[in-house]
Amino acid sequence: MSRVGVAALLLAAALAVIVPFFLKPFGIYLLSMWAVLTIAAIGLNLTLGYAGQISLAQGAFIGIGAYTTALLMQIGVPYALAFAAAGTLCFAIGWILGYPALRVQHHYLAFVTLAFTTLVFLFLRNEEWLTGGIYGISGIKRPVFFGWSTAKPLDFYFFCLAVLVALSLATWWMLRSPWGRAFVALRENPIRALSLGVDTRRYTLMAFAIGSSLGGLSGALFAPLVQFLEPASFGLNRSFDLLLMVIVGGSGYFFGPFVGALISVLLPEWMRITEGYYLIIYALLVMLLMMFCPSGVIGLFERIQRMMRRRPSGLAEVQTS
């Protein structure tokens, strides 16, 4: 990473730790939401940015993770186990969904995940005996670890931040391993990758399953953050939102999800002046972004960096040609 990049990272880390102390509870809540959604966005970035597949089910996986955690806690399961269960369940579902869908050439996963999200929504809404239907589940408690309660906003925020850092490190470590190299190969030149023995289908499936699992873990944090769950939070709109987070931040870049999630969480607040037209403006901006800089915000920064580095030698090129 460049020196500018390292400096930016350190600054961001410092802000993430210090700023919450100066915020009102709602501000802390927004920051916690950012941390939670970034985890889901990191997962989607694996699927989309590294394996090149469109998943419209990330919202549903957050929902499955959230409801699983809430229901398990209701019957007395400790939070840590519920957290693990949410992740494992979503990994399994992701594998089962992806296995047939990824055998085919086209973007069938997009349609399968679209259908799946709608099915999950229907299930959550209809099975009132389990999920509370449209009335949802309320009164979800925040976890307590060895006597330390995360009930207060600031405490819960640092808990979310800790989980985010842990999962980010795990993802970073995975991307540094041969798997990471295989993912890049998958994205850059799948035909060449196949000819070198890279089982593209297996790796794509793995990326999707892990991505979905991260969605589930995000949901496991979402439940105690919001403390009230309803089916409408986990439908297509949520999936689109996450997709846009990954794209706008920069798909395929490690820090893309962090940036994208921040923009997405803060945007409605900034756009309050536009009085509800913000979705239209957001959609327009995304289309423009796709046209001019499909590699998102981080991609834009990289491009600017490259242009600035090229400037001195660029002059020399002009002189010799």
Place this chain on the structure above:
Amino acid sequence: MASFIQLLVSGLATGAIYALIAVGFTLLWQTSQTINFAQGEFVMLPAFFVLGAMSIGAPFWLACIIAIGLSVLTLGVVFKFAVVDPMLKHGVLPLVISTIALAVFLKEAVKDFYSSQAQPFPTLVPANDIHVLDAVVSTQSLAVLAVAIVTVVGLNLLLQKTRLGRSMQATAQNPTLARILGIPVRRMVLYTFLINAVLVAIASILISPIYLAKFTNGETLGLAAFIAAIIGGFNQVRGAVLGGVILGILDNLSAAYVSAQYRAAIPLLILIVVILARPQGLLGRVEERTV
């Protein structure tokens, strides 16, 4: 038996509409690798063109013509030149994302600039019931069926019997070869966009009396288009027609026999089953493995 016939007819009518939407979707995919996630919203929009034209005094038939024209302009020409062309050079993924964003944009635009309430929409023929074999069948269903059949047959004739149509098919199957043969590929691609615009406009006019014109229509209709196209087999226009009809009939049957709560799940389950068991669809060819 009577109610079965009723269901069958109304199912065929709905199916015919789905077929129109699915055919347009498949054509775009085949000729220009455009996966149009906004297809549902494309069907939602022209109804509002009609309502808009009528609100400034145009009679229904004129409003429909205006709507088709506007549709060709915006969903055909503008869509191709302003959205698809600039995006395609970045690859398929950015284009798909853009159509997703476009869907959101169109939906919100209608909600904000027209109305969030469902609007009643005029039927093609005055509502009337006729009796066929003991069953009561609405004239609207028959009119819809008639228009849809004429459109599909007309489109088929265009594609199979005219030189233009065959050029378009050649472009869809192998653009490089088509170019070598002297076919103006870019113009052929433009024509598919225009045809899609006409198809979605007609579908819009046919389906809005039933669904009412509402900004959320795009979600269900879009899903129907994708499912119909996949069931039928992505690389076949005939497949899209078959898929649409099957879907329409199943949709109406399930309305009668499946609980209202899970009715919407039937097409989704069918989609998952098709992708599991026969991903190339009912009529599709198994594609050469390139990866």
Place this chain on the structure above:
Amino acid sequence: MTAVLQVEKLCKSFGGITAVNDVSFDVREGEILGIIGPNGSGKSTLFNCVLGQLSPNSGEVRVDGRVTTGMRPCDLNRIGVSRTFQLLQVFPQLSVRDNLILAGQEHRGSMFSRLIGQSDAGLTPTAEQMISFFRLSHLADEQAGLLSYGQQKLLDAAMAFMAGPRLVLLDEPAGGVNLTMLGNLRERLQAYHAERKATFVVIEHQMEFVMALCTRVLVLAEGRIIAEGKPDEVRRDSAVIEAYLGH
């Protein structure tokens, strides 16, 4: 003499056009077989059928006696068949060294062991060997996308050799490469062949390259083999001359 590759009665048609028409041949261990022929003779289609990119309509492909018709390219690679490409050969954003490590990593251990093991799958020494053999040492840490076309071709060959394959199929290796680099490439291929007793199959347009490199040549025209033998014999064969001149 063991046959590493056996192609038997292979046929492939697209719609009405028969691209490969009842082609059979063997590739013996240690030889460098060249497959040449005018445009449209079916060379690439034949290649892609052998390599699993296309499924033949009929016929069989065997590697070391084992039927491999229709096997996925990645499975084929794991039993020891490697290839180079005409275009798009390398992974532009990875460094030269990483490209090579990638080329070998899928042969080390299981998918899971690769996740928890070393980040280079223990392949750095082999990669370094390959880098110096192909004289790319000064470029080892460069992004592969920044290399010149000729250098990418060398890297492509190096990647194909990383896993120590039984059989290497080279798809138009000389295409678009300047003369000096071409000589370089040919020399390195011959050196590798001599050192490791490798078996190559080369598809090529450029006659000089094939004549200088190959030990045996097959000539394809309109989907059929029309001549076979040592490079000099084939070059003088009247049927071959006509096939080329006729186009």
